[in-house]
Amino acid sequence: MNELTTASLESGVPAPAMPALEDGAGESVAMRVRDACVFYGDKQALFDISIDINACSVTSLIGPSGCGKSTFLRCLNRMNDTIEGARVTGEFLLGGRDIYDPGLDVVELRARVGMVFQKPNPFPKSIFENVAYGPRIHGIARSRADLEEVVVGSLVKAGLFEEVKDRLLEPGTGLSGGQQQRLCIARAIAVSPEVILMDEPCSALDPIATARIEELIDELRANYTIIIVTHSMQQAARVSQRTAFFHLGILVEEGETSHIFTNPDDERTQDYITGRFG
Amino acid sequence: MNGHIVKAFSEELATLGHKIAAMGGLAERELADAVTSIERRDLALAGRTVAADLEIDEAGRDIEAQAILMIARRQPVASDLREIIVAVKIATDLERVGDLAKNIARRAERIIENHPQRAMSGFVRMARAAMQQIKDVLDAYSSRDTQKALAVWRADEEIDSIYNSLFRELLTYMMEDPRNIGSCTHLLFGAKNIERIGDHATNIAENIYYLVEGEPLSESRLRLDDTETGRPARPVDADRSA
Numbered sequence: 001m002n003e004l005t006t007a008s009l010e011s012g013v014p015a016p017a018m019p020a021l022e023d024g025a026g027e028s029v030a031m032r033v034r035d036a037c038v039f040y041g042d043k044q045a046l047f048d049i050s051i052d053i054n055a056c057s058v059t060s061l062i063g064p065s066g067c068g069k070s071t072f073l074r075c076l077n078r079m080n081d082t083i084e085g086a087r088v089t090g091e092f093l094l095g096g097r098d099i100y101d102p103g104l105d106v107v108e109l110r111a112r113v114g115m116v117f118q119k120p121n122p123f124p125k126s127i128f129e130n131v132a133y134g135p136r137i138h139g140i141a142r143s144r145a146d147l148e149e150v151v152v153g154s155l156v157k158a159g160l161f162e163e164v165k166d167r168l169l170e171p172g173t174g175l176s177g178g179q180q181q182r183l184c185i186a187r188a189i190a191v192s193p194e195v196i197l198m199d200e201p202c203s204a205l206d207p208i209a210t211a212r213i214e215e216l217i218d219e220l221r222a223n224y225t226i227i228i229v230t231h232s233m234q235q236a237a238r239v240s241q242r243t244a245f246f247h248l249g250i251l252v253e254e255g256e257t258s259h260i261f262t263n264p265d266d267e268r269t270q271d272y273i274t275g276r277f278g
Numbered sequence: 279m280n281g282h283i284v285k286a287f288s289e290e291l292a293t294l295g296h297k298i299a300a301m302g303g304l305a306e307r308e309l310a311d312a313v314t315s316i317e318r319r320d321l322a323l324a325g326r327t328v329a330a331d332l333e334i335d336e337a338g339r340d341i342e343a344q345a346i347l348m349i350a351r352r353q354p355v356a357s358d359l360r361e362i363i364v365a366v367k368i369a370t371d372l373e374r375v376g377d378l379a380k381n382i383a384r385r386a387e388r389i390i391e392n393h394p395q396r397a398m399s400g401f402v403r404m405a406r407a408a409m410q411q412i413k414d415v416l417d418a419y420s421s422r423d424t425q426k427a428l429a430v431w432r433a434d435e436e437i438d439s440i441y442n443s444l445f446r447e448l449l450t451y452m453m454e455d456p457r458n459i460g461s462c463t464h465l466l467f468g469a470k471n472i473e474r475i476g477d478h479a480t481n482i483a484e485n486i487y488y489l490v491e492g493e494p495l496s497e498s499r500l501r502l503d504d505t506e507t508g509r510p511a512r513p514v515d516a517d518r519s520a
Contacts, residue, residue: 234353261355263492274358275287276280 021096023052030055030195030225031076036090038071038080045071049090049251051244053195058217058226060236060257063246064272069229072246073197076227077113078106095194111138114188118200120180122172122187127164130172130183131155134191150190158186159216178209182216189224196220198228202235214239233273237261245269287352294344294365295420298372301337302416305375308334309412309475312383313405316390316468317398324386327379334376341369357492364489368419371478371485375412378471378478388464397451397462400444401469407437408472411479418486427486430479431495437476444469 021029031053038046046068053059061069071080078099080086092099099109111134122130131151134140141147151168155161160182164175172183181201188196198217202210217226217239230236236243237257244254245268253266264270271277281288308330315324345366348354354362411430418426448462448469487495 233355237355262359264356270356271280273355275282275284277283 021052021093023054027052028055029053030095031227032091032093033075034091034093036072036075036088036092038068038075038089039087040083041085045249046075047249051251051254053225053227054242055194055225056221056223057242058221058228058240059242059244060240061227061229061244061246062231062233062236062272063252064277065231067246068249069244069246070199073199073227073229076195076197077110077115079115081106108138111191112193113195113197114191114193115197115199116181116184116188116201119204120177120184122175122180122183124171124173126169127155127172127175127183128168131186131190134187138191140191154186154190155183157189157220158182159212159219160186176209178205178212181205181209181213185213185216185220189220193224195225195227198226200229200231203231210235233261245272247272284352287348287358290344290348290352291358291361294341294348294362297337297341297344298365298368299416299420301334301341301369301372302412302419304330304334304337305372305379306409306412306416308376309379309382309405309409312379312386313402313409315383315386317402319390321387321390324383327383331376331380334373338369338373342366357489360489360492364485367485368482371481375475375478378475382468382471385464385468389461389468392457392461397444397448397465400440400447401465401472404437404440404444404469404472407433407440408475408479411437411476415479415482415486418483422486422490424487424490427483427490428495430483431487434476434480437473441469441473 021032023029029052032051033053034050036046036049037044049068049072061073063069074080075088075092076099078088080088088100094109094112097104099113123133125133128151131154132141132147135147135150141150152161152165155164160179163179164183172180175183181204185196185201202213205213214235217228220226221241228236228240240257242255243257243260245252245260245264245266247268253260253264253269255265260269261273264273308327311323311327311330314320315327345362348362352358411433414426414433415430417423418430445466448466451458452462484495
């Protein structure tokens with residue numbers, strides 16, 4: 001495996017399918033959500049959320065704890081299905097198809113909409129196996145050589161290959177926190193997702209590891225649509241092209257990050273980003 | 279608007295505002311003293327005015343240092359960021375106002391030694407208009423009043439027109455009697471300094487507008503405002519005369 005060069009492996013991961021949606025301004029839209037509501041039992045957590053997520057760009061979701069931003073993120077790959085008593089209504093289109101369509105394969109959906117969590121959660125397996133797991137169960141790689149291509153290509157894209165190329169068979173859990181998070185990102189992109197959801201991916205990392213992830217996010221947006229939940233407003237301002245502010249289960253304001261952080265339209269947004277309530 | 283959760287941040291912003299107000303007061307006084315020294319032929323006052331400019335420079339440096347520290351420590355965004363950036367820009371304008379007033383005071387001796395008394399009235403009228411502009415724009419800053427700032431922006435035209443007529447008047451005196459050339463030239467430079475002070479007042483007015491509204495003062499906004507008040511807009515006039 002070590003003699004494999006990165007150049008020969010770039011083609012290992014097929015390009016993601018082009019989304020079929022467009023917004024009014026001609027921007028290509030990866031996901032379109034209309035009138036989304038989420039209920040946990042009797043309690044409503046999200047109220048009529050409508051938003052277009054631009055393709056190949058970074059959208060950050062910000063807001064105080066309990067505002068519904070993580071709940072919303074989890075709707076986008078049906079992670080809420082696993083929570084008992086959770087009920088989701090509204091329309092969630094991925095490339096023109098409703099992801100809550102009963103005929104849709106949820107496992108396939110989660111390959112198209114990957115997820116990276118707050119705490120890095122590598123499997124207790126080797127670095128190689130962590131990345132190979134998805135392509136193997138999704139039948140993406142036909143041969144061992146194919147699989148190696150996908151694994152190394154994903155590690156390269158996640159900016160981790162150079163650091164781990166000599167120890168691919170060592171356990172993923174032996175890596176530093178920042179490396180583990182990039183391993184999780186490599187694992188997510190190994191199955192060629194269109195969208196990557198990130199739920200506070202840097203909150204457990206030091207500033208240097210955070211900067212590496214942010215640099216990676218900026219590189220990945222050339223090929224992937226990224227939606228990131230973050231508590232760090234500076235991070236949202238740094239990495240995203242669009243920002244959505246949630247408060248009390250409502251999408252208060254959504255727009256270009258440059259606008260939201262310089263002159264937001266809504267006073268609640270202004271108060272939140274300037275640290276006047278939280 | 280609510281105060282910051284971190285109270286020290288709100289206090290720092292308030293302090294910054296107070297420092298701008300204090301620096302504005304110094305600039306106002308320096309300009310008034312410079313004009314008075316010429317009007318009353320008071321060379322001692324002119325000397326004190328030149329010396330007082332150091333105080334304004336020091337106030338400007340203090341505001342800049344505080345702003346840099348706040349940006350480094352608080353990472354301000356949105357209205358907070360505008361507060362700090364605008365404070366720095368206003369401090370720069372006020373510092374220039376001080377410099378220009380100092381230049382006027384420096385010329386006092388040459389102006390008062392032999393100028394035609396008739397020429398003084400236009401100069402004083404122009405200086406009073408500029409002082410009023412500085413006072414109004416500082417009030418607009420304290421009260422975050424965009425209408426008042428826009429009024430200052432528009433009134434600059436009056437200073438420009440007094441300057442143009444004073445220029446013609448001084449030319450006449452110089453042609454009448456070449457002995458007037460020295461003092462009239464110095465008076466003309468002084469008038470030019472006042473005209474520049476008016477420009478700094480309009481800069482400050484534009485920054486107040488940006489501070490409050492979050493977007494730069496645009497010509498379309500001025501047009502809109504003029505339609506509301508039934509006054510012809512300056513940019514339209516400029517188009518016509520072109």
